[in-house]
Amino acid sequence: xxxxxxxxxxxxxxxxxxxxxxxxxxxxxxxxxxxxxxxxxxxxxxxxxxxxxxxxxxxxxxxxxxxxxxxxxxxxxxxxxxxxxxxxxxxxxxxxxxxxxxxxxxxxxxxxxxxxxxxxxxxxxxxxxxxxxxxxxxxxxxxxxxxxxxxxxxxxxxxxxxxxxxxxxxxxxxxxxxxxxxxxxxxxxxxxxxxxxxxxxxxxxxxxxxxxxxxxxxxxxxxxxxxxxxxxxxxxxxxxxxxxxxxxxxxxxxxxxxxxxxxxxxxxxxxxxxxxxxxxxxxxxxxxxxxxxxxxxxxxxxxxxxxxxxxxxxxxxxxxxxxxxxxxxxxxxxxxxxxxxxxxxxxxxxxxxxxxxxxxxxxxxxx
Ligand code: KG4
Ligand code: ZN
Numbered sequence: 278x279x280x281x282x283x284x285x286x287x288x289x290x291x292x293x294x295x296x297x298x299x300x301x302x303x304x305x306x307x308x309x310x311x312x313x314x315x316x317x318x319x320x321x322x323x324x325x326x327x328x329x330x331x332x333x334x335x336x337x338x339x340x341x342x343x344x345x346x347x348x349x350x351x352x353x354x355x356x357x358x359x360x361x362x363x364x365x366x367x368x369x370x371x372x373x374x375x376x377x378x379x380x381x382x383x384x385x386x387x388x389x390x391x392x393x394x395x396x397x398x399x400x401x402x403x404x405x406x407x408x409x410x411x412x413x414x415x416x417x418x419x420x421x422x423x424x425x426x427x428x429x430x431x432x433x434x435x436x437x438x439x440x441x442x443x444x445x446x447x448x449x450x451x452x453x454x455x456x457x458x459x460x461x462x463x464x465x466x467x468x469x470x471x472x473x474x475x476x477x478x479x480x481x482x483x484x485x486x487x488x489x490x491x492x493x494x495x496x497x498x499x500x501x502x503x504x505x506x507x508x509x510x511x512x513x514x515x516x517x518x519x520x521x522x523x524x525x526x527x528x529x530x531x532x533x534x535x536x537x538x539x540x541x542x543x544x545x546x547x548x549x550x551x552x553x554x555x556x557x558x559x560x561x562x563x564x565x566x567x568x569x570x571x572x573x574x575x576x577x578x579x580x581x582x583x584x585x586x587x588x589x590x591x592x593x594x595x596x597x598x599x600x601x602x603x604x605x606x607x608x609x610x611x612x613x614x615x616x617x618x619x620x621x622x623x624x625x626x627x628x629x630x631x632x633x634x635x636x637x638x639x640x641x642x643x644x
Contacts, residue, residue: 286310288366288612289317289358291390292605293351295343295383296375296403297429298324298334299598302347302354304365305413305605309613314413318357319602321595322346325469332462334428340378347386354601362394367617369608372400373625375429380624388620397617399608404630406603407565408436413606414592420557422550422587424543424578427566427598428454428469433498433546434630435553436563439610443553444631445546446498448640453535454568456502460509460531464524474528475571481522481529486512488534490541498546505534536577543578547585562587569597 287308294301303319324342328334355362370387373380384400391398407425411417419441423434431453433446451459454471461470466477488508491501509531516523543562551560562582568574569591582589596602611617629636 285366288609289360289364290367290369290399290605290609290612291351291354291365292401292601292603292608293347293368293370293383293387294403294406294599294601294604295347295379296371296373297379297599298328298339299600300324300343300346300350301599301601302350303601303605304354304358304360305602305609307606307609307613312416314416314606314609316413316602317360318354319600320350320353320357321600322350329468332468333458334376336376336378339376340382343379343382347382351386351390362390362396365394365396367397367399367608367612369399369401369604369611371403371406371604372618372622373402373628375403375626377624377626380626384622384624392620397612398620398622399611399616400618400622401604401607401611402628402630403604404430404432404628405442405607408434408442408630409439409607409610410565410592410596410603411563411590412610413602414596415590417561417563417590420554421561421563421590422547424539424546424562424564425566426453426539426564426568426574428452428458430566431500431502433543435550439614440616442630444629444634445549446500446542447634447637448500448502449637450501450503450640451506453500453502453539454566456506456535457568459506460528463510463513464527466524469567471568471571474532475573477525478528478532478573479525481525481527483529483533485526486530488512488530490534490538493538493541496545498542498549500538500542505531505538532571532573536574539574540577540581543581544585547581547587551585560585560587561590563590563592565592565597567598570594
């Protein structure tokens with residue numbers, strides 16, 4: 278819904294996030310004239326421990342945990358910001374994409390606050406939160422290229438402006454974080470798998486096992502990780518009495534294949550972005566999502582940025598992973614444009630950032 282441009286000098290927005298396994302609330306204030314964005318509060322409860330024994334996020338458990346924690350977190354975010362609800366200018370919430378049970382919990386809470394205090398309601402696309410985070414953390418404005426690598430998404434996006442996104446590439450099957458998690462599960466390394474695989478890889482020989490580099494050398498910048506995952510499984514099954522060194526060598530080989538694949542795909546994405554934005558001087562690559570914590574990946578990204586003459590920007594890791602500050606920030610930007618939603622807005626399991634991007638049949642919400 279588009280309404281008249283909101284003329285307030287500064288806008289303070291409460292943001293709520295519950296699309297996966299983090300319950301989060303935050304308050305962000307933007308002052309458009311000064312060009313500033315301040316995070317007044319930002320609280321997150323991670324459900325990792327609840328899901329660890331299952332080796333992945335269990336949607337029903339996630340939804341129940343969101344119900345248990347959301348009220349306390351919203352209250353805490355308001356106390357930390359030193360504000361009362363009637364001092365807010367709007368309430369923003371992740372409306373998708375994500376697990377519907379969790380999304381509904383956040384949306385019901387946001388709608389209740391919006392209704393009780395007669396505040397504008399903004400249903401935010403979670404991916405837009407990740408895409409615009411560098412505006413909040415580094416004051417960076419589009420256009421820039423985004424690599425989003427999380428447990429749920431693996432995409433290369435041309436961020437052309439607020440509300441203007443072109444998906445240049447996406448996974449056609451598994452997300453990258455998911456591939457790390459499945460590799461860790463297969464090797465009994467626990468959950469979440471990414472940090473465990475990275476740790477094991479430190480003492481491994483990346484050359485011992487040669488894993489495939491999926492789609493390397495192909496046109497475009499889509500990703501595929503399911504073949505790599507299968508190759509890891511087959512290799513593990515071939516080894517009898519697999520010991521710690523074998524596990525480390527597999528992890529190092531897997532990580533090396535991942536990084537080489539990302540460098541190849543991103544190289545193509547960077548060329549596509551550079552052609553599209555030939556007028557932009559210093560091209561910028563922003564990385565978001567939990568997998569951005571991986572040091573081997575970061576080193577690979579630095580190398581490809583150097584080769585392609587891009588500047589690499591990585592927001593602080595706590596704002597690369599799921600949080601509500603990014604949702605509050607997008608909510609404030611949209612409110613400033615008068616772009617708000619009705620209270621009957623539904624949660625959306627699938628909500629592509631790029632409206633024109635074709636769906637990927639085997640990737641579901643991950644694309
Ligand atoms: O963005 P995020 O916190 O949550 C969502 O997926 O929405 O990302 C979590 C993902 C998990 O798959 C986790 O295994 C992965 O990020 N991850 C890592 C590392 N730290 C977290 N993957 C590789 N290396 C890491 N150090
Ligand atoms: Zn996310």
